[in-house]
Amino acid sequence: MLSSSSAPPLSRRGFLLSAAGILTAAFALALARRDANKSAQRVANSVLSAKRVAPSMWVGGVTNSSAVIKAYLGVGMRGQLVVREVGNVAPALRFDIASAAKGSAIGSAHLTGLQSSVQYEYSLEVEGRRVSLPRGRFKTFPSGVASFQFAFASCARTGSAHQVFTTIRNKEPLFFLHLGDLHYSNIAKDKPALFRAAFDSVFTSATQSQLYREVPLAYVWDDHDFGPNNSDSLAPGRRSARVTYQEYIPHYPLGAGAGDVPIYQAFSVGRVRFLLLDVRSERSPADVTDGPRKTLLGSVQKAWLKQELLATRDGAKLTFIGSPIPWIGAGRANDGWAGYAFERRELAQFIAAHQLKNVCFLCGDAHMLAADDGRESGYAGTAAAPIPVLHGSALDRGASFKGGPYSHGYYLPKQNEGCFGWVEVRDEGARIAVDFSGRTHRDEPKIRLSFDCTI
Ligand SMILES: [Fe+2]
Structure with missing residues (x-):
């Protein structure tokens, strides 16, 4: 009772302002919901994407002085392959790895200048951080x-x-x-x-x-x-x-x-x-x-x-x-x-x-x-x-x-x-x-x- 009797009557302008406020709030809420959905979607996408591009890398095209490595990188990403000769303390070799094709999540690197009949191991770095994957390895021919x-x-x-x-x-x-x-x-x-x-x-x-x-x-x-x-x-x-x-x-x-x-x-x-x-x-x-x-x-x-x-x-x-x-x-x-x-x-x-x-x-x-x-x-x-x-x-x-x-x-x-x-x-x-x-x-x-x- 108190509230209705004590509340000042709402003028037409006040009513419109108030209605506009409610609409604005509703709009803001809708935007927030949409952003929240988008954000959740982004998270979901990244989860999906992470699932689809589960960390993995694989080697082939090996010769007596070279090898080819492919890896999941994510579209548009670049990285580096760190390649070490097993049992040798010499500094690691570094090779750029980048998308194999436009719009592709697959990175491709051609490792050259390697020694014949040598066991190498390799790991992947993206944005300066090592991807949590066991090291790969191969022996040159x-x-x-x-x-x-x-x-x-x-x-x-x-x-x-x-x-x-x-x-x-x-x-x-x-x-x-x-x-x-x-x-x-x-x-x-x-x-x-x-x-x-x-x-x-x-x-x-x-x-x-x-x-x-x-x-x-x-x-x-x-x-x-x-x-x-x-x-x-x-x-x-x-x-x-x-x-x-x-x-x-x-x-x-x-x-x-x-x-x-x-x-x-x-x-x-x-x-x-x-x-x-x-x-x-x-x-x-x-x-x-x-x-x-x-x-x-x-x-x-x-x-x-x-x-x-x-x-x-x-x-x-x-x-x-x-x-x-x-x-x-x-x-x-x-x-x-x-x-x-x-x-x-x-x-x-x-x-x-x-x-x-x-x-x-x-x-x-x-x-x-x-x-x-x-x-x-x-x-x-x-x-x-x-x-x-x-x-x-x-x-x-x-x-x-x-x-x-x-x-x-x-x-x-x-x-x-x-x-x-x-x-x-x-x-x-x-x-x-x-x-x-x-x-x-x-x-x-x-x-x-x-x-x-x-x-
Ligand atoms: Fe078959």
Whole structure:
């Protein structure tokens, strides 16, 4: 009662002012709420972003004097990689790391001027502060006569954290060659975001991220990580696949340059040459009649491969061809080399005609371990040096048998079993010996093949 009787009557002006005040307050409250929402959103975004760009860095493209490191940095961020020689108190080397592409959260750094056969460790600094990540490491490749060991494999479920990746890491290979199906996203759209999300799931997986941080990666795709099942040059996502590959993968210089190009590449370790093929992004569709117009590699890549093979006559003493699909097999309705038998014969005849020795295929795609000493792999139609063929799959995927026959048999992974190939190269100067074993994630050898190279 008191309040109503004692309160002065509200004039019209006063009422309007008062109403304006309430409106202002309401507006201010709305603004504050909007700002609060924005701020919360920013926090949420940063959390999301932090989740998406979980700290991770990975190494590849290693040579006897250089390496490539990729890392999650955040869009527009710059940082530094601090690189130390293990066991050496010399001041650390510093390399700038910056976005690999416009609008990309992935940083890329090319480390040069390194010493051959030296173990390095590296850490990441952003805005002068070290990112809380375990140090990465890698060993630069040897030059000249040198022995080494490497692992190869293909095919793992998207974002797999299978124990097999830890087994490979614990064996400390000089590098890990991944022959495709890094993920099974089967992307059929030309959207880089889809490829980025697939790579994110791989490079943030607990076991894979540690492997790629500590063991140099060399990788070329197969069908499921390039496009849909059995994909070819008509895959809708071809351009995005090629561009995001270069954004995320620490690769060797691509034979075709940079940008919207196939990803074939080569590197050397000691006196051994590795030629990695892109068997997807230039291939003719499977239903093209086999003959001179049906190609798996495309004319430019094929010319590159022949040139590289010829060059090995004067340089390398042993050449591994990384082919993400099986070399051995029969039948035209085949996603492997058998479906492109005309081109396979052309290559086999080229190798035979130039008397190229010590060529060995490393193959993926088939989810099995297998080995052939050259008895079943000759497609030249004439006498030629045997071409051993090795299969080391699948990392984390159901079993499948493809191609064959294989002189030294095959092994299909059991349920939940991971598999990989392990290769020991012993270069003794006058002789190079190769020991292959196809292994499970428990490091049990299931398939073996050894051969000597004629120097
Ligand atoms: Fe696969």
